[in-house]
Structure formats: C-alpha cells, structure tokens
Amino acid sequence: MTESLIPTRVVDGVELPAAGTWRIDPGHAEVAFVGRHFMLTKVRGRFTAVDGAVEVAEDPADSRISVTIEMASVNSGDQARDDHLRSADFFDVESNPVATFVSTGVHWEGNGGSMTGDLTIKGVTKPVTLTVDYLGYAQDPWDNHRAVFSARGRINREDWGLTWNxxxxxxxxxxxxxxxxxxxxxxIHAG
Structure with a gap:
C-alpha cells in the first residue's frame, strides 16, 4: 500500500482518519431528531437523504464539514405527522427543500471533540455545537475505506422559525x- 492510500494515521497516540476528502455515504448516514409530545413522550424522526463531505486536515482542529439534508425525506414513522412536518407549519419543504450545516470550528482531543457550525433551516442560519466521537475505521468488502462518526447536540427549534405548537x-x-x-x-475516503 502506498503512503497516499493509507486510510488512517496516528495523531497524539490515537488512530484517526487520514487527511483528505471523505464523502458521506448517504446509505449509511442518519440525521435524527428527538422531540417530546405532550412534553412527555419521545417522538423520533430522521432524514433519509443526507449528502456532504468532510475535509480532514493534517491538524484535526482544521477539519471542515459541509452537509446537505433534503427536508422532504423526513420520516418519523407516521405519514400524517411527516406531512405536517413538510408543511409550512414546520419545514415548508416546497419553499425550503434543503437544510445545510457548514462547520465553522472544530476542537479535537483524542478520538472526540466538538464541532461548531452554521445550521440553516427555512432560510434561517444559526450556530450549533455538536459533540463528536470518532468510532473507528473499517475497510468494506469492495475496498472502500470508511471512517465512522457519531455526533449529538440540542437545539431550540424556535430559533429557526419552527414555532408551530x-x-x-x-x-x-x-x-x-x-x-x-x-x-x-x-x-468513504475519496482522496
């Protein structure tokens, strides 16, 4: 294996993805949300159409991510609720078909850290901070090099004009x- 094809590297004693472009695998990406119904029951949903890329930098703190989410792909397991989420009361997918997230800063230590970025929903852009964990590397049966990440955060939906209630x-x-x-x-490592 040549040096340019090595998919991981060691940074401060921790194995991390190699510097370069890593594309989001839409078939293995989930952007999920959890809210409360009646202020008691958790209601879960997810977006099934997610695309984007991560530019992993030599210094992990200089890495960048850009993500696009097709808002009509929302799926909460209930057709009536999904139709309501797609309506002007919430995401207004007819006028605002996509949401985006573009990172503005990364703090990295070991195999985790935090990422701040601009989340745009319905034309409103606000900063969001996510806690991020690097879960590891795998080579799939088709010789693709994969890096797996998990992230989580909390937002107030009303900050994006999602005020229906x-x-x-x-x-x-x-x-x-x-x-x-x-x-x-x-x-998936793209170069």
Missing part, C-alpha cells in the same frame, strides 16, 4: 421546543 389544557405545549439531534455517519 398548541397549548395543553393543564399547561405546557403539545410539541417540545428543545430538540435533540443524533447523527450517525459513515464516510
């Missing part, structure tokens, strides 16, 4: 303002 008779709201984000991503 209904008050409950005994107080509280039908849908929580705080939404947990959970990401599981496989990247």
């Amino acid at each position: 209904m008050p409950l008779a005994k107080g509280g709201l039908l849908v929580s303002r705080e939404i947990d984000l959970e990401l599981e991503v496989e990247l």
Whole structure:
C-alpha cells in the first residue's frame, strides 16, 4: 500500500482518519431528531437523504464539514405527522427543500471533540455545537475505506422559525421546543 492510500494515521497516540476528502455515504448516514409530545413522550424522526463531505486536515482542529439534508425525506414513522412536518407549519419543504450545516470550528482531543457550525433551516442560519466521537475505521468488502462518526447536540427549534405548537389544557405545549439531534455517519475516503 502506498503512503497516499493509507486510510488512517496516528495523531497524539490515537488512530484517526487520514487527511483528505471523505464523502458521506448517504446509505449509511442518519440525521435524527428527538422531540417530546405532550412534553412527555419521545417522538423520533430522521432524514433519509443526507449528502456532504468532510475535509480532514493534517491538524484535526482544521477539519471542515459541509452537509446537505433534503427536508422532504423526513420520516418519523407516521405519514400524517411527516406531512405536517413538510408543511409550512414546520419545514415548508416546497419553499425550503434543503437544510445545510457548514462547520465553522472544530476542537479535537483524542478520538472526540466538538464541532461548531452554521445550521440553516427555512432560510434561517444559526450556530450549533455538536459533540463528536470518532468510532473507528473499517475497510468494506469492495475496498472502500470508511471512517465512522457519531455526533449529538440540542437545539431550540424556535430559533429557526419552527414555532408551530398548541397549548395543553393543564399547561405546557403539545410539541417540545428543545430538540435533540443524533447523527450517525459513515464516510468513504475519496482522496
């Protein structure tokens, strides 16, 4: 194996992906969200159409990521809820078909860290910080080099104009303002 094809390297005693471009594998990427219904029950959903790339830098803290999410791909396991999420009450996918995340800073230590970036939903851009873990490397049966990451964070959906709600008779709201984000991503080394 030539030096340019080595898919990992050791940085400060930890094995990390090699510097270069790593593409998100859409078939093995999940951008999920968890909210509360009646302020009690967890409701989970995910976006099934996710694309993007990570530019892994020699210094992991200089790495960058850019992601595009097709908002119509939302799937929460309930067609009526998904249709409502796609409507103007929430994502308004007819006018805003994609959301994007572009990193603005990375803090990396060992095999994890945090990433800050600009999340744009419905034309509104706000900063978000995610906790990120590098889970490891694998070579698949077709000789693709894969790096696997997990990330999580919490946002207030109202910061992006996602304000639809209904008050409950005994107080509280039908849908929580705080939404947990959970990401599981496989990247394929592209050079």
